[in-house]
Amino acid sequence: MNQDTFKYIRALVVILLLAVIVTGGLAAWSKYDPEQPLEITLKPAAEIAGEIYAGGGVNNPGFYPFTASDTLPDIIRAAGGLAADAAPGQLRLDVPRNAADPPQKIDLNRAEAWLLEALPGIGETRARAIIDYRTQHGRFRNVAELQQVEGIGAATYETIKDLVTVAE
Numbered sequence: 001m002n003q004d005t006f007k008y009i010r011a012l013v014v015i016l017l018l019a020v021i022v023t024g025g026l027a028a029w030s031k032y033d034p035e036q037p038l039e040i041t042l043k044p045a046a047e048i049a050g051e052i053y054a055g056g057g058v059n060n061p062g063f064y065p066f067t068a069s070d071t072l073p074d075i076i077r078a079a080g081g082l083a084a085d086a087a088p089g090q091l092r093l094d095v096p097r098n099a100a101d102p103p104q105k106i107d108l109n110r111a112e113a114w115l116l117e118a119l120p121g122i123g124e125t126r127a128r129a130i131i132d133y134r135t136q137h138g139r140f141r142n143v144a145e146l147q148q149v150e151g152i153g154a155a156t157y158e159t160i161k162d163l164v165t166v167a168e
Contacts, residue, residue, distance in 0.1 A: 050065070050066070051063040051064060051065055051066065052064055052066045052075060052093055052094065053092070053093065053094040054075055054076065054078070054079035054091070054092070054093055055079075055091075055092040055093075055094075055118060056086070056090040056091045056092035057082050057083050057086025057090030057091045057092075058076060058079035058080055058081065058082060058083060058086070058091065059079065059080030059081055059082070059083050060079050060080035060120050060121065061079065061117070061118050061120075062079065062118060062119055062120030062121075062160075062163070063120070063163060064078045064079060064120070066078075072093075075093065076091070079120075105162075105163060105164055105165040106118070106119065106163060106164050106165070107164075107165055107166070107167045108130065108134070108140045108143070108146060108164050108165070108166055109134065109139045109140055109166060109167060110167065111130075112131075113127040113128060113131060114127075116130055116131070119160045119163055119164070120159050120160060120163075121155075121156045121159050121160065122152075122156070122160065125151065126149070126151050126152060126156075129149050129150050129151050129152070130146070130149050130152075133148065133149045133150075139166070140166045141166065142166055143161055143164055143165065143166055144157075144161075145166075146160075146161075146164065
């Protein structure tokens with residue numbers, strides 16, 4: 001094979017590969033839907049009341065009270081709205097199977113930072129302060145002791161006191 005034939009075959013292979021890449025990219029792009037619909041299945045209105053967990057792409061993830069008349073925008077608003085960098089597909093809503101059952105409580109003596117951050121009003125800084133307090137002072141003896149953590153005042157405590165526990 002001479003040099004010109006080799007260059008010709010090489011050019012054909014490159015063109016063929018580019019055509020395959022472009023065609024594959026176009027096929028993938030045609031199936032891409034940035035606005036995927038959010039599907040929510042709820043119980044009949046008479047059964048809906050209690051608390052709902054809003055997390056994922058909201059500013060203040062946590063449990064929020066709701067009634068049958070609340071809408072999805074109401075719940076998102078209660079959770080501080082969508083986070084600036086969040087896509088609607090990141091939103092996570094969990095309705096307890098039996099809305100009358102209280103949500104599972106977070107153990108202040110065992111919870112990691114990411115779990116503490118799921119509490120309403122507790123962000124990264126306050127979660128770190130809770131863990132630092134626990135490290136410096138030992139295990140929490142009661143939930144009210146949470147008020148001694150820097151950055152957690154009476155309002156925050158009232159919001160989360162029923163969502164946390166101190167296990168032995």
